[in-house]
Amino acid sequence: MLHIITELSKYVMILLFMIYTYYSFAIPGVKKEHRQRRMYKSQTTCMMLIHLDAFLVLFTAQKEIKILIFYAAQIAFVLFLFLIYRVIYKNAARLVVNHMCMLMIIGFIILTRLEFDSALKQFEIAVIATVVTIFIPQLIRKLKALRRFTWVYCAVGILALAAVLALGRMTGGAYLSFTVAGITFQPSEFVKILFVFYVACMLYQSTDFRQICITTAAAAVHVLILVVSTDLGAALIFFITYIIMLYVATRKPVYLAGGLGVGCLAALVSTEVFSQVRVRVEAWRDPFANISGSGWQVAQSLFAIGTGGWFGLGLYQGLPEKIPVGSSDFVFAAIVEEMGGAFGICIILVCLSCFLMFLNIAMQIRDPFYRLIALGLGCVYGIQVFLNIGGVIKFIPSTGLTLPLISYGGSSVFCTILMFAIIQGLYIFRKDEGESDEHIQFGEKKGKKSGERMDGGRYRDYRSGQSAGKKENGRTSEKKDKTGRTTGRSRSGFGQDDDIEEIW
Numbered sequence: 001m002l003h004i005i006t007e008l009s010k011y012v013m014i015l016l017f018m019i020y021t022y023y024s025f026a027i028p029g030v031k032k033e034h035r036q037r038r039m040y041k042s043q044t045t046c047m048m049l050i051h052l053d054a055f056l057v058l059f060t061a062q063k064e065i066k067i068l069i070f071y072a073a074q075i076a077f078v079l080f081l082f083l084i085y086r087v088i089y090k091n092a093a094r095l096v097v098n099h100m101c102m103l104m105i106i107g108f109i110i111l112t113r114l115e116f117d118s119a120l121k122q123f124e125i126a127v128i129a130t131v132v133t134i135f136i137p138q139l140i141r142k143l144k145a146l147r148r149f150t151w152v153y154c155a156v157g158i159l160a161l162a163a164v165l166a167l168g169r170m171t172g173g174a175y176l177s178f179t180v181a182g183i184t185f186q187p188s189e190f191v192k193i194l195f196v197f198y199v200a201c202m203l204y205q206s207t208d209f210r211q212i213c214i215t216t217a218a219a220a221v222h223v224l225i226l227v228v229s230t231d232l233g234a235a236l237i238f239f240i241t242y243i244i245m246l247y248v249a250t251r252k253p254v255y256l257a258g259g260l261g262v263g264c265l266a267a268l269v270s271t272e273v274f275s276q277v278r279v280r281v282e283a284w285r286d287p288f289a290n291i292s293g294s295g296w297q298v299a300q301s302l303f304a305i306g307t308g309g310w311f312g313l314g315l316y317q318g319l320p321e322k323i324p325v326g327s328s329d330f331v332f333a334a335i336v337e338e339m340g341g342a343f344g345i346c347i348i349l350v351c352l353s354c355f356l357m358f359l360n361i362a363m364q365i366r367d368p369f370y371r372l373i374a375l376g377l378g379c380v381y382g383i384q385v386f387l388n389i390g391g392v393i394k395f396i397p398s399t400g401l402t403l404p405l406i407s408y409g410g411s412s413v414f415c416t417i418l419m420f421a422i423i424q425g426l427y428i429f430r431k432d433e434g435e436s437d438e439h440i441q442f443g444e445k446k447g448k449k450s451g452e453r454m455d456g457g458r459y460r461d462y463r464s465g466q467s468a469g470k471k472e473n474g475r476t477s478e479k480k481d482k483t484g485r486t487t488g489r490s491r492s493g494f495g496q497d498d499d500i501e502e503i504w
Contacts, residue, residue, distance in 0.1 A: 002060055006314030009057050010340060013050050014311060017346045020046040020102065024353040027095055028360075040094050044082075047102050051075075054109040054315065061316045067112070070120065074108055077127055084130075085424065089137050091431040092424050093361070099354050100420050103405035104413075106347065110335050111408055113315055114327050118408045129414040133421035140370075140425025141432065146197070147369045150205070153198035154218050160187035160194075161225040168229070175229040177411070186411035188226065188234040193419060195222055195238055196245075196376030203249035204369040212246065212255075230274060233387060233399030239263060241379040248375055249368075277397075284397040297324040301392050304337035305344075312340030327408040329400055332392045347406075348389060355382035358423055365430045374426045377419050 023043040030036050055071040078101050085092040104126055111119035140146075164187050168175035177186040202215040219242045226235035243259035270277045279294045287295030287302065300323050307318065320326050320334035327334070336344040358378030365371040384401055391398035402409045404416040 003314070003317065005060055006057055006317055009053050010312050010314045010338075013053050014340055014342050014346075016046045016050045016053070017343055019043075020050070021346045021349045021353075024095065024099070024350060028357075040098070043098055047098065047105065048075075048078075050102075051078075051105050051109070055112075057315045058109070058112055066116070070108075070112065070116075070123070074105070074123065077123070077130070078105070081130060084134060088134075089424065089428055091428045092137070093357065093427045096354065096357055096420060096423060096427070099350055099357075100405065100417070102350060103347075106335065107331075107406040107408075107413075109315075110320075110331060110339075110406070111327055113338070114321055114334065118327055121410065122408055122413060125410040125413050126417065129417040133418050136418065136421035137425035137428055140422055141429050147201050147204060150198060150201035153194045153201065157191040157194040157198065158218075158221055158225065160191050161222060161229070163187065164231075165225060165229045176231055184410070186409070188231055189411040189415040191222070192234075192237065192241075192380050193377070193415060193422070195219070196241065196373060196380065199242055199245050200369055200372035200376060203245065203372060207250045212250070215246075216242075227270075230276065232270065232274070232277065233401040236387065236399065237380055237383050237401075239266075240383050241376055244379050245372055245376050249372060280397040280399075284394060287394065297330065298391075298394055298398060300324060301330050301333040302394060304333040305341065305393065308337035308340055310341045312336065312338050312343065314338060328402055329388070329398070329407070330392055331403055331407045332389050335406075348385075351382075351385045351404075355385070358382075361423060361427050361430060365426060367429075370426050370429060374423065377423060381416070381419060 020043050023039050023046075027036055027039050027043070030039065051071075051074070055067060059067040059071075081097060081101055085097045086094065108119055108123060111122055164175050164178055168178040176188070177184050179185075199215060199219065202211060202218075205211065219238070223235045223238050226232070226238065239259075240263070243256060243263070246259070247253070247256040271281060272278075282290070283295045283298050287298035289295060291299045304318070304320060304323050307313065312318070315338050318337040320337050323330050323333050323337075332344060332347070335347065355378055358374060358381060362371050362374035362378060365374060381404060384404055387396065387399045388401045388403045388407070390396040391401075402412040405413060
């Protein structure tokens, strides 16, 4: 009976996930709001049905009431997320919210299948992270001082990475984490966010050669500490993210070409210096040459993916527990074995949709500081997904990174939820920019008709610090009131000080 249920359920889940994925790429192209709302509801329905389908199978297989209680807790958690981002933050990106919930649900499903205790810990950390980050979007919108803590971000990041090197414990050949009061932290996950803020601050202030040299030196310190800790996967994320942010900020191909050259040279050197890198490269070239040794992880991953095929074996019909670190680094292989290659492709497309949403938000933001933050966080997310899945399917050598929101890992889940909250804040900030534009345009037209001026004689576009006034030949002219104060002045482009000024 269980076999029949799992056989039917896997096809239902694949079909529902394909519909969900279709909406992920169809919704951004729809302009009519009422159609978007219907599509969002359909997408949410698909997500909930996938969740219900999977946990019915899990309960049928284990026949334990704790599975149903755990399922009910997850439903309450998802509804809580919807409440935050659909009621409190009405301008939030609903597609990003849906993707975050969908990926976490997939993680809860596969972790419950593999090890219930791990799934429960993952859920607890996700709840804590959500509660802690509730006010992050509001802080991003209102706290303009974020761009002033440049060296605080840098110092905290370097000290946190150095603490791991000095106090951390060896895991898988690398110093990744340390334990305080019974709680294990992996600081590199948190420092990724601080690193993006630091680079954004520096490149926002200036992009001259001296500033770039200082920024590069500090970024190199981050990367070198990770290299010495042999956390090479995280070092690669930091390096690529910095090169992309630098190129976008300066628009000079020489920095991109130089970064790629340095990266290639560093890869060759690391192969000679670090034995674990040589082992992973050899396993990538031919995992079956030493299947009982260095190639064991990759070989088992490929066996699981091949066994699952397009439609999978069904929950509890495969052997995902045989995959080394199948709940963290190689969780994608465990999913494909029982849920199918088609399900795995949908996961990749959903992650791609998240990445594209991050980049789209970055392109739409006019404030260069926030634009660089959105770009940097998008790069961190996209690179990590690529390195994880690429290593699992033997497209690139394995890097030992987790799959965000799906793999087991408290620090990874916490920081990814934090990243999504920051992105939501940036998206809402962009919406505020658009509403401000409409308000200013309306105010200009109204002022011309009635002869009245707004906000005590002038109004300012907070995006660029440009006061709205009487325009002559495309430029903003100056007008003075009876006291001689300037009521309208222009500032070209985005100045180095774009904070909102108080208008009296």
